Amino acid sequence: MRLTFTAPLWQWDARSDDSWWFVTVPPDESDQLADLPLPPRGFGSIRVRVTVGSTTWSTSVFPSKQEQGYVLPLKRAVRQAEGIGPGDEVVVTLEPVGV
Template identity: 75%
Template sequence: MQLTFTAPLWQWDARQDDAWWFVTVPPDESDLLAEVPLPPRGFGSIRVQVTAGTTTWRTSVFPSKEQAGYVLPMKKAVRRAEGLSPGAPVEVTLRPVDL
């Protein structure tokens, strides 16, 4: 399964001093991820391979009740490499992986 979507970059309000940044996986794509038969992981996370622009990395997406779907952390190195700014739309391609 491979999912491609565009979503805005946002900062987690609870930790502004640490600058935790995310994009929210849209509802339809989040529903598809929730159906992936993977081994259970901490916090209900799913390991994924992600591409944004020319940068590809592995991380996990996490379920979020507040965002009504999964959230994808966007690390500083990726934000810098791709010139991403707060609120900017980010085109993301991700696929679940079993690392």
């Protein structure tokens, strides 16, 4: 399964530092992830392989009640490499790992 979507970059306001930035996986794509028969992982996370622009890496998406779906962390190195800033629309392709 490969999911591609566009979503804005936002900062998690529960932390005062500048290190926690995310995009929210849209509802339809979050529903598809939630339906996957994956083994349970910490915090309900799902391992994924992600591509944003020319950058590809492995990480996890995490369920968020507040966002009503999964959220994808975007580390600083990716944001800098791709020139992504607060509120920018980010085109994301992700593939669950181990499906």
